[in-house]
Amino acid sequence: PAASPVTAVLAAALAAGVLVAAVRPAWTARREAAFAGLVLASLWLARSADGMAVLRTRAVLETTVAHTVLTQEAWGGFLIEESLPGLDRSASDIAAFFKDPPPARDTDFAHELWARTSVAKANWHSSLEVRDAEGNTLSRFSLNVPRILGDPPDLEPSADWAIVPRSLTFIGREKDFLVGYKDYAENGVRIGRVVLYVSLDPEMLPFLYSANPYFEVLRTDPLPSLGELDLGCEIFDLDGVSLFNPRKVTAGLADPDLERLQAAAPPFWSSFRERGTVYDAYLFRSGERGYSLFTPRKDLKTGAVDALRFFFLGLAFAAAAALLAALAGGRAWVRRPWWSFSNRVYAGFLVLTLVPLLLYTVFTRNLFDSLFTERFVEESAVRASYAQGLMEAFLFVQGVELSPYLAPREDLALWISETLSNDVILYQDAVLGASSRREFFETGLLPDILDGETYQALVYERKPYYVQRTRLGDYSFQTLTVPYEFRNSTLFISLPFPFEREQLGRATREIVEFLVLLSAFFVVLVVLFSRGIRSQIIVPIRKLLAGTREVGLGNLEVAIEHRSRDEMMTLIDGFNTMIRNLRAHEQELAEMSKKVAWTEMARKVAHEIKNPLTPIQLSAEHVLKVYEDKRGDLDTALKESMSYIIGEVENLRRIAQEFMEIARDTTPDKEPVDLKALVEETVRPYRRLLSERIRFTLVTEGEEVRVRGDAAKLRTAFRNVVANAVEAIGGRGEVAVTVGREGGLARVVVRDDGPGMSPETLARIFDLYYSTKDSGTGLGLPITRKIVEEHGGAIRVVSEPGRGTSVTVELPAGA
Known part of the structure; x- marks a missing residue:
């Protein structure tokens, strides 16, 4: 098919995409790659489906349809041969009819004979006549075969059934028939003849007959119909003159194609253009005629619509898969889809695009229906006038002296039908008289009486014509009825338009294709606009949110x-300027905080140092005064004063050491430390000096407990904790120290039975310079926590008034 090269290119592009995805898997994660893959897959699927449809159509035309055309005459011959035995079984009835013919022509006897034939069972267009020895018609029945074809010429007498082909003329058109006839005799004297006409007109080709929408009502076999396959047929003679052209094609045969048919070339494919549409035609010859079976080729617009359908279908599947994956993953945007500003923006644009498009679709369809109905009414008026003219012409040809009851109504119906290329039903005084589709009345599908609403409009309301919708089961179509007054009788010409729905469907498909393309255009427009909105608004807003989170951290x-250069640039510049100002203010605050801290440190140091200096000064002055007074207690005064001065100097050294610890910011020199030995060494001096009033207990749990740390700093931390416990007791009491290990943590717990602390005091014990003792610096516990945290540990204090205090230090255990 013509689509094969494009399909091959698309398949190569898809294969290249798969290869790239295999070599560089990360490339497939990009949205652009997924979109390009979906577009290529949609184009490939649309082209492949079109190619398969073309192959299927060509196969049907080359086999089933072409075979049906070539075997039509054989099929008609088979039916007429199968019909003759049925007529022979009625030989006695026929002979009796010849002996006692009716006084006037009737149709009942011929109809009874015809109904027993195979052509009747196949609803094949045919006619049966019973004639006397002089050739006068005694009885006749016809299924869509006109009487005014006249007698078949030169039929040789035959005592047995004879079948001959004949071409007869009707309204300037030659129609092919198979004529079967037999002469009847009694005592060697010819008494009459029975003639059976079987039409070989191309209209009786099964696939063309099935093209009529009526066929769906009577369908009894799986013949391909135009309802399933858009198929046309044109028949030519060998001079290229069109003999049969129901689709009214004007392109004709191209000279090269005609030459090949004249040369009796094998069947071949060709193409032609008709009213902007390209058709693929299968041409072949049979006898002295050439046949063209053609189907339309899809144009670029239809192909694009097919590709878009596959694209939207793939997009829907991809969206469903993404939604299911998001639901399975518990994504927040699925649970709260309207939380995101970008989702609301995209949804808003989608609604603003699709809602007007849907409204446009609805109103366009209604407008189209209205225009189609209006056009149908206008055409109906023209057809009504034409039908009345045909009625007058026919009656004039037949002779005005004939009574309308004697007029050949079947011929009238077929004549109007041939001229208008439309089915015709004739009612005489509202009762069925004739029809070009008599089989529908024979089967009871249509009533034998004119519809009452139509009769009311035409007879009593005197309307020139009336249009009504007729139904056959689930199928419906418009019907135009025109009255014609003839003497004392009224003929009603009813013209059904069964192809109305097909025409409406074709126009609807064109509108759908237009709307699909329009939808695709708007979707692309929305996508491009959304991407612009995303890059200009959504992405900057997300950057601002991310920046805000970073500033918050x-x-x-x-x-x-x-x-x-837009309003968003102004907003982002303002944000960047704000961050720069915050950074500058932070530096200023840091410098101010540093100055305030040094000022506070200096004040505190001065205060703490001034307290011991006053007693030192007083002690020195006291010794000097005793010396100047030459008093006898100089030795005692000197010893007391020096002892006091030494104590205060030690106090000064301790204050200096504490300030050095709190100000030092060095990384501890870690090494393996035996925590039990370190704690025992820290507690030993207090136990030796204070054993008379405070009982110390040291409990070690489990094996040795080792940590990695700075032994000197850890000793300082535990000394501060033990010193606070001793100072909290004041008088007599007990201090219990427990050292152990639990999991990956080494734990030291120091408990005292002192007065405990209130919740307010407990909340501030780690604040710098906070102390409840008059001589305290407020640096002990802050220093202890700093050392513990430097070692990756933690310190907790539990205390209640009247129930003592418990301090727990936890450090990572190590080898």
């Missing part, structure tokens, strides 16, 4: 880039 090194 304390990171002031954030800077957002935006290239477009």
Whole structure:
């Protein structure tokens, strides 16, 4: 098929995409790659489906349809041969009819004979006549075969059934028939003849007969119909003159194609253009005639619509898969789809695009129906006038003296039908008189009486014509009825238009194709606009949100880039300026805090140092005064004063050491430390000096407990904890120290039975310079927590008034 090269190119592109995906898997994760793959797959599927449809259509035309055309005469011959034995079984009835013919022509006897034939069972267009020895018609029945064809010429007498082909003329057109006839005799004297006409007209080709929508009502076999296959047929003579052309094609045969048919070439494919549409034609010859079976080729617009259908279908599947994956993954945007500003923007644009498009679709369809109905009414008026003219012409040809009851109504119906290329039903005084589709009345599908609503409109309301919708089961079509007054009788010409729905469907398909293309255009427009909105608004807003989160976490090194010169640029520049100002203010605050801290440190140091200096000064002055007074207690005064001065100097050294610890910011020199030995060494001096009033207990749990840390700093931390416990007791009491290990943590717990602390005091014990003792610096516990945290540990304090205090230190255990 013509689509094969394009299909091959698309298949190569898809294969290249699969190869790239195999070599560079990361490329397939990009949205652009997925979109390109979906587009290529849609084009390939549309082209492949079109190619398969073309192959199927060509196969049907080359086999079934062409074979049907070539065997039509054989099929008609088979039917007429099968019909003759049935007529022979009625030989006695026929002979009796010849002996006692009716006084006037009737149709009942001929109809009874015809109904027994195979052509009747096949609803084949045919006619049966019973004639006397002089050739006068005694009885006749016809199924869509006109009487005014006249007698078949030169039929030789035959005592047995004879079948001969004949071409007869009707309204200037030659029609082919198979004529079967037999002469009847009595005592050697010819008494009459029975003649059976079987039409070989191309209209009786099964696939063309099935093209009529009526066929769906009477369908009894699987013949391909035009309802399933858009198929046309044209028959030519060998001079290229069109003999049969129901589709009214004007292109004719091209000279090269005609030459090949004249040369009796094998069947071949060709193409022609008709009213902007390209058709693929299968041409072949049979006898002295050439046949063209043709189907329309899809144009670019229809192919694009097919590709878009596959694309939207694939897009729907991809969206469903993504939604299921998001639901399975518990994504937040699925649970709250309208939370995101971008989702609301996209949904808003989609609604603004699709709602007007849907309204346009609905109103366009209604407008189209209205225009189609209006056009149908206008054409109906023209056809009504034409039908009345044909009625007058026919009656004039037949002779005005004939009574309308004697007029050949079957011929009238067939004549109007041939001239208008439309089915015709004739009613005489509202009762069925004739029809070009008599089989529908024979089977009871249509009533034998004119519809009452139509009769009311034409007779009593005197309308020139009336249009009504007729139904055959689930199938419906418009019917035009025209009255014609003839003497004392009224003939009603009813013209059904069974192809109305097909025409409406074809126009609807064109509208659907247009709307699909329009929808695709709007979808592309929305996608491009959404991408613009995303890059100009959504992405900058997301950058601002990310920057805000970073600032909230304390990171002031954030800077957002935006290239477009628009309002969003102003907003982002304002954000960047704000961050720069915050960074500058942070530096200023840091410097101010540092100055305030040093000022506070200096004040505290001065205060703490001044307290011991006063007693030192007083003690020195006291010794000097005793010396100047030459008093006898100089030795005692000197010893007391020096002892006091030494104590205060030690106090000064301790204060200096504490300030050095709190100000030092060095990384501890970690090494393996035996925590039990370290704690025992820390507690030993207090136990030796204070054993008279405070009972110390040291409990070690499990095996040795080792940590990695700085032994000197850890000793300082535990000394502060033990010293606070001793100072909290004041008088007599007990301090219990427990050292153990639990899992990956080494734990030291120091409990005292002192007065405990209130919740307010407990909340501030780690604040710098906070102390409940007059001589305290408020640095002990802050220093202890700093050392513990430097070692990756934690310190907790539990205390209640009247129930003592418990301090727990936990450190990572190590080898």
